[in-house]
Amino acid sequence: MKQQALWPAVLAAALVLAGCGSASGTKNPSDAAGGKLVVWDWKSGDKTAAAYVEKAKADFAKKHPGVTVEFVAQPFDQYYTLLGTAIQSGKGPDVMLFNGGGQLRDRVSALLPLDEFIAADKQRLAGWDAFAKDGKVYAAPITLQGHPIYYNKALYKKAGLNPDRPATTWSAFVNDCATITKATQATCFAVGNKEGAGIQFFMSGLGSGILTPKEYTDWIAGKRDWNSPNVKRMFELWKEANDSGLNNKGANSTALFNDAFGLFSSGKAVNIIGLMSDIGHWKDFREFLGADNVGVMQAPVITSGTTPSLPYDGGIGYGIAKWTQNPALAADLVRSLTSIDALHAFYTGAGAIVSDTTVKTSDGGPAVTTIVSSLKDGKPALHVALSSKTQDLMGRLSQQIIAGSVSVDDALKQLAESDKAS
Amino acid sequence: MPVGRSTSVHSAGAEWTDEARGLASRRRWEARAETPRAPRRFRGDRLAPYVLVAPALLIILGLRLWPLLLGVNFSFTGDGDRDGMPVGLDNYADLLSDPVFQIALRNVGLLALLLPVAVAVPGLLATFIFLRVPGHRVFRSVYFFPAVLSPVIVGSIFNLLLAFDGPLNSLIEGIGLGPVDWLGDPKVAMFTVVGVHIWATFGMALVVFLAGFSTLDPTLVDAARADGATVAQMIWHVIIPALSRTIQFVFVTTMIGMLTSMFGLIYVMTSGGPGGSTYLPEYYIWVQQGQMNRPALASAASTVLFLIMLVMGLVQIALLRRAGRED
Structure with a gap:
């Protein structure tokens, strides 16, 4: 018994002493073998990405026949945790996949600026901004990620509405929803906010119909006025939409990935603000609803004087670790991973809207045609401009707004503070 | 030899x-x-x-x-x-001013308050088995069954059962009560998760209780019966005093279990939500390290969690030692 008590006491003493210690953040360059490049991602294990990986590997093998490339597919849930450990130890993959925006920007200290390597691709590919920080590019985009509003044309037809002419104003949109809900029991929106991501999709999907073009540009440029009436309107609308029954019930306990997508795919909701690539996108919905029944609409005009546009950014892209031994070699691999043949294979296999907009998508059906044609006038998504810390806070606040435990004003105040700090 | x-x-x-x-x-x-x-x-x-x-x-x-x-x-x-620079106690200051970490600490307090329930459930059920209620053999194996399921599977099962349009709400609406958003209401969600955790883990404590009962002198129970004691009196005056060491042991192990093995359930059932209401230090550490890329802050939170466990461990060891002396 005595010994049992002694141990924790010794531990506590040791801890107190250890508290006097100082920082130990040494970084060692890795000893990666010269003839091998290691790539970390969460895609290469998917069947749908197999052709893409093959094409990219073949393209790279032509340029560097002696170099082996090893793809390590990590589970997405744990990806940034594992990557964080690798970064902390200064050892890890040479090339790694990132989500654009906060996830990349938080980790640029571990990445190599790519500007000198990718000059030739700058024009061909779109979506660079999501992978840039302070004027330097840290990853090359392979997909574009955005938030189109998908709608179920079959439900429109069933309710006697014209599926090819969706509403262009908020009031007409809500009226259409009421008609459809009455006729089919389907709710207006499928919303999943369990992860706190529902608000991000809502904000970005409808934001271009709420903020004026100037407010929108300012927001993206980092000049965000959280007290402006239109910003407040976004959050009020988030609450209103839920309170007035436009959303499926229990949005806070519905997972966006993939229960909300499931609600839309099974015809239990008319609209969903989805994704363009990866999952929850036109190709997924097409499998359940049929290619002709998946429609894509512009955001309805909610504040007059706004010009709705497709919100999108660079989706996922490959960056190069600072510790790689041969940056030029790794850069060549990144270029192969963004080559047109590889990207075309990724579009065909996974249905991703790829960063090379010259990739042919005419065989994809009406939804993908609408998306691709909207890219030209598209703008960066509102939520991507926020730091991951602010996004996390916004997720929590959005749940509390729905639950009624935090007011919109209070939420905006907290968000303004967090946004200012980061 | x-x-x-x-x-x-x-x-x-x-x-x-x-x-x-x-x-x-x-x-x-x-x-x-x-x-x-x-x-x-x-x-x-x-x-x-x-x-x-x-x-x-x-x-x-x-x-x-x-x-x-x-x-x-x-x-x-x-x-x-x-990164890598000495910052003194900045991380700890950050932690204490972070409302999510405060929620996580409050939830630790809530767990401590709910501990008696988590111990009473297996204790009572073991008592009924000991007193040979009809079907006690079946119950003995059935009660243990959830303990062999992984938290992810348990979480997924309860996600379905507790969904807003799920079976439990249909049942409640059937008897005329409004539906409850079990996992989506910040006031309810933590209790739901703790409830599921108790359901999933009480089997192990039950086995410990049954082992304790096997050391109980049956003549005491017989004597109480002969004196005409009710079940409640028997539990209060005979069983609880005789099993005091077992009960204390179950208290210690249940508390440790609650603090260290609820991550899976929280991850699957609520992702820490809604509004951060189901955060526990463990989940907070994971989010800060993996999602927010703040490993040093996560280390500070780990240190705090370690200290909490240390204090609880010392208190419980002291309790156990006192109980040992009484014997």
Whole structure:
């Protein structure tokens, strides 16, 4: 018994002493073998990405026949945790996949600026901004990620509405929803906010119909006025939409990935603000609803004087670790991973809207045609401009707004503070 | 076992015997033997215990204490731009001002408050089995069943059962009550998750209770029965006093279980939501390290969690020791 008590006491003493210690953040360059490049991602294990990986590997093998490339597919849930450990130890993959925006920007200290390597691709590919920080590019985009509003044309037809002419104003949109809900029991929106991501999709999907073009540009440029009436309107609308029954019930306990997508795919909701690539996108919905029944609409005009546009950014892209031994070699691999043949294979296999907009998508059906044609006038998504810390806070606040435990004003105040700090 | 003078085992044995006879006789024995090996053998014997505990000690020092100290040390460095720089107590200040971490700490307090429930459930059910309610054999195995399921599976099952349009709400609406958003209402969600955790883990505590009951003197129960005690009286005056050590043991293990093994359930059922209401320190650490890329802050949170566990462990050890004295 005595010994049992002694141990924790010794531990506590040791801890107190250890508290006097100082920082130990040494970084060692890795000893990666010269003839091998290691790539970390969460895609290469998917069947749908197999052709893409093959094409990219073949393209790279032509340029560097002696170099082996090893793809390590990590589970997405744990990806940034594992990557964080690798970064902390200064050892890890040479090339790694990132989500654009906060996830990349938080980790640029571990990445190599790519500007000198990718000059030739700058024009061909779109979506660079999501992978840039302070004027330097840290990853090359392979997909574009955005938030189109998908709608179920079959439900429109069933309710006697014209599926090819969706509403262009908020009031007409809500009226259409009421008609459809009455006729089919389907709710207006499928919303999943369990992860706190529902608000991000809502904000970005409808934001271009709420903020004026100037407010929108300012927001993206980092000049965000959280007290402006239109910003407040976004959050009020988030609450209103839920309170007035436009959303499926229990949005806070519905997972966006993939229960909300499931609600839309099974015809239990008319609209969903989805994704363009990866999952929850036109190709997924097409499998359940049929290619002709998946429609894509512009955001309805909610504040007059706004010009709705497709919100999108660079989706996922490959960056190069600072510790790689041969940056030029790794850069060549990144270029192969963004080559047109590889990207075309990724579009065909996974249905991703790829960063090379010259990739042919005419065989994809009406939804993908609408998306691709909207890219030209598209703008960066509102939520991507926020730091991951602010996004996390916004997720929590959005749940509390729905639950009624935090007011919109209070939420905006907290968000303004967090946004200012980061 | 064949005995031969040439085996070292035997020599060592002989030496111990000598020692038992006393120092004087050993000196005589050494003088008689006059071999240079004898003192060395003696030293080897003194070292033997240390050599034997060395592997365990090295494992504890190298794989437990040393990383622990590194972690604590790391918590005094910065994240992001200040990576690797000493920042003093900044991370701890950040932690204490973070409302999510405050929720996580409050939830630890809530767990401590709910601990009696988590102990009473298996305790009562074990009592009923002990008192041989009809079907007690079936219950004994059925109760243990959830304990073999992984938290992810349990979480997924309850996600379906507790969904807003799920079976439980249909049942409640069937008897005329409004639906409850079990996992989506910040006031309810933590209780739901704790409830599911108790359901999933009480089987283990039940087994411990049943083991405790096997040491209970049946004549006491018979005597109480003969005196006409009710079930409630029997539990209060006979069973609880007799099982006090078992109950304390279950308290300790249940609390540790609640603090260290609810991650899976939270991850699957609520992702810490809604509004951060189901955060526990463990989940907070994971989010900060993996999602927010703030490993040093996560280390600080780990250190705080460690201290909480240390305090709870010490308190519980003290309680157990007192109970031991009473016996």
